[in-house]
Amino acid sequence: MAYTLEDFCADARAALDRDSGPEGRDRVARHLEKLLVDPDFVAAHLGPDKPSGAETVHVDETHGFRVMAHTNRGPSNNTPHCHGPSWVVYGMAMNHVEMTEWRRVDDGAREGHAELVVDRKYVLNEGEAHVYNEGVIHSLDRPLETRLVRVCGCDLDRTLRYRYDPAKNAVRVLEPRTA
């Protein structure tokens, strides 16, 4: 049976109504897994002709979560980062991503300095979604082209983000893009 973007948003809203913490977000991830394999949703928002980039396909008025469709037409990776005050769910609609979660081991007392160690590494496969709660440091390695859906707790362009360089034990705070 078809599972539409509207179905997902209604289910996500209901899950967060019951519990806006980690448990509710886990339920959001399970609902997202149904959307990731819906051929009509994928064709409409993550089709083969989409250019690389991100598109916000829904903004929830009650909880403020956002659903974003991401197309990466070639391999790509990024450095460890966290989304500050926002939780994020990543879900794979095409191919897989090699995920690394990092743990910060310094006390945060020195500005610009951060020491990270790898906490866990795993593959997020097509059709799977995973929750990253506030402050969880993660990096993505996409050896193939990918399509993914990201659900964010709030507008990431309006929140501080932290980008880490483990080789240099450095951290940089990225200011919001807009006020």
Ligand SMILES: [Fe+2]
């Ligand atoms: Fe991220």
